[in-house]
Amino acid sequence: MILPLDLGSTVRALSIIAILCVGFILAYLVRKALFKALIRVLPQSLAKNIAKVCFYILTALTLLIALGTAGIDLTALALAGGFAGIVVGFALQPLLSNLFTGIYIISEKALNPGELIEVNGIQGYVLEISLMSTKIRSLDGAILRIPNNEVFNSILRNFSQTPVRRIEFLVSIAYREDAEKAYNVIKHVLEQHPYVLIEPPPEVFVSKLDSSGVNITVRVWVPTELWYDVTMDLLWKLKKAISEAGIEIPFTQIDVWFRTPLKIEKSCQNLTSET
Known part of the structure; x- marks a missing residue:
């Protein structure tokens, strides 16, 4: 046994x-x-x-x-x-959600360090992508840490994964000004700028007859890495060219009309002093 x-x-x-x-x-x-x-x-x-x-x-x-x-x-x-x-x-449900979302973001390479992105209306450069969160530096220099689940569930705009980016301006001129003259001035500025791309071609057109003036929309394409610098430079050159051409940029104004004519009377009162 x-x-x-x-x-x-x-x-x-x-x-x-x-x-x-x-x-x-x-x-x-x-x-x-x-x-x-x-x-x-x-x-x-x-x-x-x-x-x-x-x-x-x-x-x-x-x-x-x-x-x-x-x-x-x-x-x-x-x-x-x-x-x-x-x-x-x-x-641990929130943590696990961020964990698996982080794995998906990293494996799909939707984001990469150094890229300019926009999440929930916040623009910034990606600094780090971890399993739990994504760290970005906003355009004003603040460091933000966004949970990966929020990055995944929101509309994500990545500006760095395309070689070119569009800039759009709105130029307003007074009704008394010649719109064709303003068009030629704007086109000349765009043609002379070294970083405005020929293809896709720039677009300049009247987009709205506003209450105070005629709105002209300007759309151009520039290299993505120069987008911010070209935006500032073009705005300055357009303003300068329009002013030098003598074209008036309107301001908000209101005309008041009366149904019946107004009579304005001026009365003078003689003041005497007793001596």
């Missing part, structure tokens, strides 16, 4: 050792293979972290299988783990 018990214990111990060895080796090989596959499309730090998480998961599964082989009842442990997993899942 003793020999079968000893033989059974020995076989069980050897099985547990074999499970542990095979599980740890398999977890290590999966970690190495996964890291080599992910490093081609993801940053090194992110690929390393994902491979490490997979290694820990496989190691935990190996330990559970070994404990089950040893005859330990895992029912209570499974129930406690399931309950704890539900509680932790609800508590």
